[in-house]
Amino acid sequence: MLFAAYRKLFCSRIFNIKRSQEREYYISKLKTRLIKIYRKYEKDLYYINFYFDKESRVLQEIWEVMSLCVSSTLSLFDNPGKKNFCTHKNSLNKFYDVLIKYEAFDSNSYINDFLDVYNLCSLLGCLYKRL
Numbered sequence: 512m513l514f515a516a517y518r519k520l521f522c523s524r525i526f527n528i529k530r531s532q533e534r535e536y537y538i539s540k541l542k543t544r545l546i547k548i549y550r551k552y553e554k555d556l557y558y559i560n561f562y563f564d565k566e567s568r569v570l571q572e573i574w575e576v577m578s579l580c581v582s583s584t585l586s587l588f589d590n591p592g593k594k595n596f597c598t599h600k601n602s603l604n605k606f607y608d609v610l611i612k613y614e615a616f617d618s619n620s621y622i623n624d625f626l627d628v629y630n631l632c633s634l635l636g637c638l639y640k641r642l
Contacts (some may be wrong), residue, residue: 534588534638538567541631548624569613570621577628580606584632587639599636604628 552574556567580602587595606629614622 530638530641534635536641537631537635537638538585538588541581541584541628541635542629544624544627548621548628551624552621573609573613573621573625576602576606576609577625579629580632584635591639596636596639599632599639601634604634606632 552570556570580599583595583599583602587599606625608623610622612628
């Protein structure tokens with residue numbers, strides 16, 4: 512009886528460690544992807560502003576919505592709660608809507624990068640919901 516309780520406790524700790532490692536993996540992947548997009552975005556922003564003012568406004572709108580989505584996703588783990596999860600879902604939906612809205616307008620393959628960030632935020636939200 513005591514052995515079964517100990518085994519159950521041990522297994523639950525291992526399970527929690529695996530979830531924590533999975534969460535850290537996805538957060539690390541998200542940060543890496545954001546750095547890559549940021550570098551690409553900053554490098555191209557000058558040329559985009561100079562030649563394509565409209566495209567620049569589109570990318571700035573997407574960037575703002577993406578930033579809100581990422582911050583709401585990361586806040587899930589800092590301040591857990593139902594309110595934060597609702598904020599995360601709303602920002603995730605808004606991010607997706609903006610991506611779809613401007614998908615045809617993209618000429619620099621930013622949409623694929625932004626979709627990767629969207630998918631990582633979505634995965635982290637699902638992971639949070641399972642906790």
